Amino acid sequence: GQQVMQIPQYQHVQEGEDFTTYCNSSTTLSNIQWYKQRPGGHPVFLIQLVKSGEVKKQKRLTFQFGEAKKNSSLHITATQTTDVGTYFCGNYGGSQGNLIFGKGTKLSVKP
Amino acid sequence: DTGVSQDPRHKITKRGQNVTFRCDPISEHNRLYWYRQTLGQGPEFLTYFQNEAQLEKSRLLSDRFSAERPKGSFSTLEIQRTEQGDSAMYLCASSLGQATKGFFGPGTRLTVL
Numbered sequence: 001g002q003q004v005m006q007i008p009q010y011q012h013v014q015e016g017e018d019f020t021t022y023c024n025s026s027t028t029l030s031n032i033q034w035y036k037q038r039p040g041g042h043p044v045f046l047i048q049l050v051k052s053g054e055v056k057k058q059k060r061l062t063f064q065f066g067e068a069k070k071n072s073s074l075h076i077t078a079t080q081t082t083d084v085g086t087y088f089c090g091n092y093g094g095s096q097g098n099l100i101f102g103k104g105t106k107l108s109v110k111p
Numbered sequence: 112d113t114g115v116s117q118d119p120r121h122k123i124t125k126r127g128q129n130v131t132f133r134c135d136p137i138s139e140h141n142r143l144y145w146y147r148q149t150l151g152q153g154p155e156f157l158t159y160f161q162n163e164a165q166l167e168k169s170r171l172l173s174d175r176f177s178a179e180r181p182k183g184s185f186s187t188l189e190i191q192r193t194e195q196g197d198s199a200m201y202l203c204a205s206s207l208g209q210a211t212k213g214f215f216g217p218g219t220r221l222t223v224l
Contacts, residue, residue: 033212035213035215041217042216042217042218044215045214090213098159098167099156099159099204099213100156102153103152104153
């Protein structure tokens with residue numbers, strides 16, 4: 001099945017700094033989804049990208065899908081303490097179209 | 112509450128015992144997924160259903176694990192002869208078809224002593 005790799009594994013930033021996490025695949029992805037998991041919580045859907053080169057924004061969050069549909073990024077501008085959590089990318093891959101996830105990027109924000 | 116629910120939220124058991132978890136997806140969702148998550152890791156796919164049909168099982172899923180979704184609504188995940196390595200958070204998610212938004216339940220945290 002299609003595997004997605006996320007980098008970095010951890011990111012520590014000062015409040016107000018920007019943050020970016022990357023999701024990469026060796027094969028073309030039909031779609032990419034991003035989820036956020038707060039400490040002690042469960043993953044919550046943020047967004048889905050399906051088109052080559054697609055860019056979507058949610059307030060301070062910018063999501064991109066690469067032109068070749070093999071990578072994606074999530075960029076947070078001017079991080080806040082409320083952004084703390086682990087960000088996962090997910091993809092409907094596999095032989096039967098199951099939803100699989102990367103290992104995530106854990107973001108910590110120092111006030 | 113119209114979200115995904117899981118029961119129980121916590122389970123402590125002794126090694127060798129059997130445990131069963133339940134997941135109630137969002138009612139109109141035809142897809143249901145089970146994942147296992149350990150500390151610092153992403154959700155690890157276990158198995159998923161489309162309606163009552165179990166379409167895929169992870170190769171990591173040993174014979175001690177079995178899942179059912181008898182009427183295409185709620186699902187159960189059973190672990191037989193639990194081992195300490197089974198200790199993890201078991202997450203259930205549902206979606207309305209492929210390539211749609213996934214909704215996760217709160218999870219069942221299993222501790223095997």
